[in-house]
Amino acid sequence: MSSSSFPVMRNFQTTTALTESELYSALAATPYFKNKSISEIKSSVLAIRESNQDALIHHKRIMIKDQFIPSLLLIFSESAYFESDEDWFDLLNIYHYYKSDLEGLIEDAPLIELMFYLFEERCEGAMSYLEGTCMPQLVNLSYDLGRAPTLDELQDFLDETLPLRPIQEDFETDLY
Amino acid sequence: MNHPYHQNQNDQYQSDLNPLLKHYVTLLSQTYLEEYLGDEGFTLSTDKTKDLLTSLKFTLDLALRSKAYKKAPEQYQDARALLDLGRLTLKELLYKSRLRYKALLPQLILVDNRTYNETVRDAIQGFFKHYRPNFFAHDRIITADYPTALPATQLLGAEFINVYIRHLIAEHVFLQKFELDALKRLYRFVSADDIDVIFNLFEPAIQHALIESMLYPSRIPMLALTAEDIDTFHHRYRDTTYEALTRDMRTALKRIFKALNLSDAYVQSYCVTYMNSITIKLLTTITSLGVGNFVAIETFQKCAKD
Incomplete structure (x- = not known):
């Protein structure tokens, strides 16, 4: 799969300009929120923001700019694998854990996009595979390069190191 | 004679931020952190945030002790102007320190003491290479294990390297x-x-x-x-x-x-x-x-x- 066929590298500047109501409208058009009313989206976003606060405290991080949650929501709500607001809580914990682990090698905006690629294309929605296998590989590659990898570099690296799909791990997770 | 070393210490503790300035500094802190993150960063670790705010405080403190501020404090009532003055003061300190270090190099003593050679010949160059005045102004970068007779280790960042090199120069002029x-x-x-x-x-x-x-x-x-x-x-x-x-x-x-x-x-x-x-x-x-x-x-x- 080439990087051009994957819908990443969006313009994050647009999220700064969004008002709350524009955000809810934008989210309403995404697969995760499409069958929800605006008030349901509102309460979901509120719950996600609260989960984010807990995750930030747990991982000793501080949110400096408000774009973080809108950016994360607008990208990950495109996922076909998200089923409940619980998934957001898991995602936020994984995100903040690895953001700290990367020690500033990857900024938030590209990290959200690379993480979405991993979740969708490499993990096929398996959160445990994302957390235990794919994200550590992203960290390894970033430390090897001393910077954020491009999507092409990440794809090549994973083709070499993780040629197998996470079917086996999904099976094991289901089994136990 | 009152050596600048003592002068420096006294000034550092006397120059605290006044209440009005504290208000502006609070507003400035958010801008400073956002500036560090750039367009693509949204979050920071608490440790990094603490580091950045220490750097901001150090830069503002340096501005408050600068000649320009003492001459015309009314020009720097806005915290942003004060930050710019602090950064300018840092640049000047770094420039002077580099010049002084160049002058010091030919005066070094040809002895085999490891700490002396590693610190004075190598580590100081490392400081100039890795120092980031804009966001980590307080960072000393090097441990400076070679001790000068009058210590400089209570100082931070560019101010530390400036005083440390000045002490070394005074000592080497004597030794020569x-x-x-x-x-x-x-x-x-x-x-x-x-x-x-x-x-x-x-x-x-x-x-x-x-x-x-x-x-x-x-x-x-x-x-x-x-x-x-x-x-x-x-x-x-x-x-x-x-x-x-x-x-x-x-x-x-x-x-x-x-x-x-x-x-x-x-x-x-x-x-x-x-x-x-x-x-x-x-x-x-x-x-x-x-x-x-x-x-x-x-x-x-x-x-x-x-």
Whole structure:
């Protein structure tokens, strides 16, 4: 799969300009929120923001700019694998854990996009595979390069190191 | 004479932010953190945030102590203007420090002491390479294991490197007045392992020169004391008072400046401050017959045993 066929590298500047109501409208058009009313989206976003606060405290991080949650929501709500607001809580914990682990090698905006690629294309929605296998590989590659990898570099690296799909791990997770 | 080292310390603790400025600084902190993150960063670790805010506080503090602020404080009531002034002050400090370091390099002493060579020849260059004044202005970058006779380690960032290099220059101008062989001989007595042990090169030299000048007022100091000289010194000063010793040391130091042609005001001020800091130590060493840690006397006590 080439990087051009994957819908990443969006313009994050647009999220700064969004008002709350524009955000809810934008989210309403995404697969995760499409069958929800605006008030349901509102309460979901509120719950996600609260989960984010807990995750930030747990991982000793501080949110400096408000774009973080809108950016994360607008990208990950495109996922076909998200089923409940619980998934957001898991995602936020994984995100903040690895953001700290990367020690500033990857900024938030590209990290959200690379993480979405991993979740969708490499993990096929398996959160445990994302957390235990794919994200550590992203960290390894970033430390090897001393910077954020491009999507092409990440794809090549994973083709070499993780040629197998996470079917086996999904099976094991289901089994136990 | 009041050496800038002390001046600096006093100023640093006196210049606190006034309440109005604190309000602006709170607003500025968010801008500063956002500026660090750039377009693509949204979150920071608490440790990094703490570091950045320390850097901001240090930069503003530096601005408040700058000549430009003291001259026209009304121009810097806005915290952003104050931050810009702080960054400008940092740039100037770095520029001056680089120039001074260039001037210091040819004066370095050719000894094999590891800490001296690693710090003064290598680590300082590392500081200039890795220092990030915009967001980590307070970072000292290097441990500067080689100690100067007057410490600079209570200072931060570019201010630390500036003072550390100035101290090194003062010490090296003094050391350059002596023969290399005389210095090497001295360092061998300071420690049997003069390669790996950490010690300052200036201290034994100025201490020896002082004793030499106190014993032989008409002689140009050349670090040529003997163990007998130290015995004589003990006998002459064992019943001395603090006032009498201070007076004799001051006179001796003036003679040293003249004999060695040390006319630079900064070097003189450095030596006087150092001498004032060791007077009690010397008095304790003499009056308690060797119980103390005055390097020069300890050195010759070892020398006598050898």
